[in-house]
Amino acid sequence: MHFIKNYRILTKQPGGWFKPIHVPFTRMSLSRSFHGSNFVNSLSVKDGLPMRLLLLGSPGSGKGTQSSRIQKKFNIPVISSGDILRQNIARGTKIGEIAAKEIERGAYVPDDIMIELITKELQNKQQNWLLDGFPRTINQAVALDDRLAMTDRSLNLIINLSVPEEVILQRIMDRWVHVPSGRVYNLSYNPPKINGIDDITGEQLTKRSDDNPETFKIRLQKHKALTELLLEYYAKRNILVTFCGRTSDEIYPQIERELLKRFGSGNLG
Numbered sequence: 001m002h003f004i005k006n007y008r009i010l011t012k013q014p015g016g017w018f019k020p021i022h023v024p025f026t027r028m029s030l031s032r033s034f035h036g037s038n039f040v041n042s043l044s045v046k047d048g049l050p051m052r053l054l055l056l057g058s059p060g061s062g063k064g065t066q067s068s069r070i071q072k073k074f075n076i077p078v079i080s081s082g083d084i085l086r087q088n089i090a091r092g093t094k095i096g097e098i099a100a101k102e103i104e105r106g107a108y109v110p111d112d113i114m115i116e117l118i119t120k121e122l123q124n125k126q127q128n129w130l131l132d133g134f135p136r137t138i139n140q141a142v143a144l145d146d147r148l149a150m151t152d153r154s155l156n157l158i159i160n161l162s163v164p165e166e167v168i169l170q171r172i173m174d175r176w177v178h179v180p181s182g183r184v185y186n187l188s189y190n191p192p193k194i195n196g197i198d199d200i201t202g203e204q205l206t207k208r209s210d211d212n213p214e215t216f217k218i219r220l221q222k223h224k225a226l227t228e229l230l231l232e233y234y235a236k237r238n239i240l241v242t243f244c245g246r247t248s249d250e251i252y253p254q255i256e257r258e259l260l261k262r263f264g265s266g267n268l269g
C-alpha cells in the first residue's frame, strides 16, 4: 500500500504527549498491526527514511559478515569499532597501543576512548550508516543516544544476531582478516582465492590476536554479562529485532527482508 506525498503521523514526545507532525515521506506502507506503545514503530516507512542501524551479537556471530552484505546491497557505510581499533594497532597510534593490550586479553577498551573514537567517525558520515560493535556497554549506549539526539538522527533499527555458541568457536579458529578493509575470510565458509591473500588488494591476511580458544572464552563471557543489559536498554524502544539461525546464509535473507520492508528499495546499491 503506498501513499504519495506528505503524511501526517503521530509521534511520542518526551513528556509523553502525542503530537501530529508532517513527515515528507515519498512512500509509506503499513506492515505491523497497531499494538504496543509506539505508533511510529508500527509503520514501515519506505524510500527516503535514512538507515541508522546497529548490529548486535556475540563474538563470531557474523556481525562483520552480515555488515559487508548489507553494505553491498544497500550501499551504506559500516563503522566497525573492532576494525577501527585494529587499524589503530596497525598504525601504531596511542589508541592502538591501549587497544592492543585490552584486545589480546579479551577485555574491553575504556568507554571514554570508544565514545570519542566512534562519535568522531559518525560526524563524518551522512544520513545512512551501520554500527558494528559499538555501543557495547550501557555507558556507550547512553553517550551514543545523547550525541545522536543532538542532531536529531537517532537509531532506527537494531539488528540482534542470535547464533548457537557451539557453531561459533570453529568459525573463529578458521578466521583470517584483512586489517585495512576489515574484510573477513573463513577457511571453510568463504576462503580467499589464494591462501593468506586478500582477494581485492592482494595484501597479506592475518590472524587476530584474540582469535584463540582461551581469549575467545573470555570474550564470550564478557559479552554474555553485558549483552542482556544492552538488549534490555534497547528493547524498551521497540526497534530491536532478533534474527536467529545457525549460519549467516540462513540469517541474511531475513535481515534483507526486514530492511526492505522498513526502508524500501531507495537505498539499494
Ligand code: AP5
Pocket (backbone or CB within 6 Å): 057, 058, 059, 060, 061, 062, 063, 064, 065, 066, 081, 082, 083, 085, 102, 103, 106, 107, 108, 109, 110, 114, 132, 133, 134, 135, 136, 137, 140, 171, 172, 174, 175, 176, 184, 185, 186, 187, 188, 189, 190, 210, 219, 246, 247, 248, 249
Ligand atoms: P570486534 O572486532 O567487534 O569483535 P567481536 O564483537 O568479538 O566480534 P567478531 O568480529 O569476533 O565476530 P563477528 O560477529 O564480526 O563475526 P564474523 O563476521 O567475523 O571487537 C574486538 C575487540 O575490540 C573486543 O573484544 C574489544 O576488546 C574491542 N572493542 C571493540 N568494540 C568495542 C567497544 N565498543 N567497547 C570496548 N571495546 C571494544 O564471523 C566470524 C567467522 O565466521 C568469520 O571467519 C566468518 O568468515 C565466519 N562465518 C560467518 N558466517 C559463516 C557461516 N555461515 N558459516 C561458516 N562460517 C561463517
Ligand code: MG
Pocket (backbone or CB within 6 Å): 063, 064, 065, 082
Ligand atoms: Mg567483527
